[in-house]
Amino acid sequence: IRPGPIQGNAVHPYLRRRAGAEPVTYLHPSLQPILEDTLGVILYQEQVMQIAIAVCGYSALEADIFRKAMGSHRSHQKMQAERDRFVSGAVRTGLAEPDAEELFKRCSGFTEFGFARAHAAAFAKITYDTAWLKLHYPVHYLAGLLNNQPMGFYSPSVLVGDARRHGVQVLPVDVNASAWEHGTERIGDSGDPRRDYAMRLGLRQVKGIDEASRELLDEQRAIGPYSGVRDFVARTGLGEQVVERLISIGAFDWTDIPRRELLWQLRTTLADADPDHPALGLTDDAQRALGASLPPMTFAERLAADYRELSLSPTAHPVELFRERVAARGVIPIGEAGRRRDRSAIRLAGLAVSIQHPMTAKNFVFIALEDETGMINVTVRPQVYTAYRALLHRHPLLVIDGTLQVEGEVLNVVARRIHPVDAVVAEAAAPEGRQRSTEIDLAKQQRMFR
Structure with a gap:
């Protein structure tokens, strides 16, 4: 999801309204003809320009200048000038001043990273086609x-x-x-x-x-x-x-x-x-x-060979090497996270397949954590990232203690503590008679999974 709709408070309201979980509302009746087909939320750049024209009294040229003023190189002075004009125009149309301020906030937050309708339609067509192919x-x-x-x-x-x-x-x-x-x-x-x-x-x-x-x-x-x-x-x-x-x-x-x-x-x-x-x-x-007379390759050795020579395994996931041991330390499979309640404490283990530092995320870091049962997004707050930064960039296999967030079918974990999986495995003895070799040291992990 693009940052613009998030900053414009469009994503969750649109999804809830699309699912019928909340009613479609408008800050003012004058916005209904512009936002009706997007359930009352701003999704396209053209809608920002239409609002400026129909609600705030801008000309078409002025509306385009307004859009550009909210671009990535906008200045505080230009924004303040646009805010005053935008709000005063909306108030003349009949919006209460708090609603006019809220409308400006939504437009300004959206416009910096928003899509034009045609651009969004092109991406949506590709997304639909590939989703259809993946399903069928x-x-x-x-x-x-x-x-x-x-x-x-x-x-x-x-x-x-x-x-x-x-x-x-x-x-x-x-x-x-x-x-x-x-x-x-x-x-x-x-x-x-x-x-x-x-x-x-x-x-x-x-x-x-x-x-x-x-x-x-x-x-x-x-x-x-x-x-x-x-x-x-x-x-x-x-x-x-x-x-x-x-x-x-x-x-x-x-x-x-x-x-x-x-x-x-x-x-x-x-x-x-x-x-x-x-x-x-x-x-x-x-x-x-x-x-x-040589012994056969172990499960761990075969998996290591797959990742070393192919960068993937067609048959197994690295977390399977130590699943039994980390389970003894309270770790659950990612695929079971959906059975837990919102705001519950959770402990997961997995391979960090991506670590993102978006420029617009105010120093928050996002990890895609994967095990043999699924993938989940992990949000790392700035202070937590500072504490575990070196560990994150050295250890590809992690155990994360955090708080589960559930919104509809979307799951997210907010990390509180991060551990290298080696340390957690060392704390737990393998169940008797079910031990699998897990001798893949850190140096090998880094070569295999980075």
């Missing part, structure tokens, strides 16, 4: 968004997490199934595209595979499936580091050979694919025997 074709919509990155406000990780929470199945990178682009795969025949398709991550998401490799990879995929790691290396010529990344994220899991074993054998595999540069060391039998 969520798998195809997600693939389209990811194939056009970088774009927009949210990272691919957030887009994938949101899609998974809305029922989209995200399939991992697979050298035989993944094209360069992210794509869709049919998994059913119900006739409902929301259930009949899954999204397959493309090779473009893997760090180290750049656009220059696109044509080669698509050509080799068209020839036929790879028979194993050696065949992949021989046909693509991709280097050791890239192949290691592909193994780490499970792109060769279809071989039924554990990832650690494939990684252990990689040097020998590369040498087999390039006989001119033989590997020195253990025999093939010794390599296989040692590789087979």
Whole structure:
């Protein structure tokens, strides 16, 4: 939501009126023809100019000058001059002076950041179209968004997490199934595209595979499936580091050979694919025997590999690593916050997917906090931000103690205290028999999630 409607006290009254929760009212009958289609609140710049003309006696040229005077470079002197004229004109039309002052306040607060009607309509059309696509074709919509990155406000990780929470199945990178682009795969025949398709991550998401490799990879995929790691290396010529990344994220899991074993054998595999540069060391039998004895990758290691090499995970969220431990310290899933009452104390844990410092927010800071069940906005007051500033910018995984605000279906948390998740996890012992490795230290967190 733009700052202008917020400053003009338009957002909440409009939403309540649209929902039928409060009656439509006007400060004066002369405002009804101007504001009737927006339920009595100012939403467009043109309405400010119409009010200046119809209610305050401005000419069209003077109304445009009034609009410009309220721009981002307005001066106190110009504003005071406009206020006196605006209020006196509104009073002559029949508004009481307090109502005229309130009308000026709403206009001046709105105009600095408001939209013209045509501009708002263009954004609304795009918003409606994309919302329709997300509702009816969520798998195809997600693939389209990811194939056009970088774009927009949210990272691919957030887009994938949101899609998974809305029922989209995200399939991992697979050298035989993944094209360069992210794509869709049919998994059913119900006739409902929301259930009949899954999204397959493309090779473009893997760090180290750049656009220059696109044509080669698509050509080799068209020839036929790879028979194993050696065949992949021989046909693509991709280097050791890239192949290691592909193994780490499970792109060769279809071989039924554990990832650690494939990684252990990689040097020998590369040498087999390039006989001119033989590997020195253990025999093939010794390599296989040692590789087979290695323990499988843990849940934490697989998740870390996903975020390290893909910047996202198709199957899990980082908070799942420590959910059981933080639950013992009073932390609830974000998805359960809606069951709590307004103004109740709440404790949440999540990944800070964005930290915003809007210039118009009077030093308030806003965090988008995400876990495996949802996302919630967290408001950080200036004094709280000052106390926890260093922590916020060093620790991507946080536990936040705050007060829940509920207005309709909109939830917000006002933070009181902020903790690094490591500290809270350290306080809680894992439930017996259910411990999951959470050995992702701060340095690794910063590399994975920032």
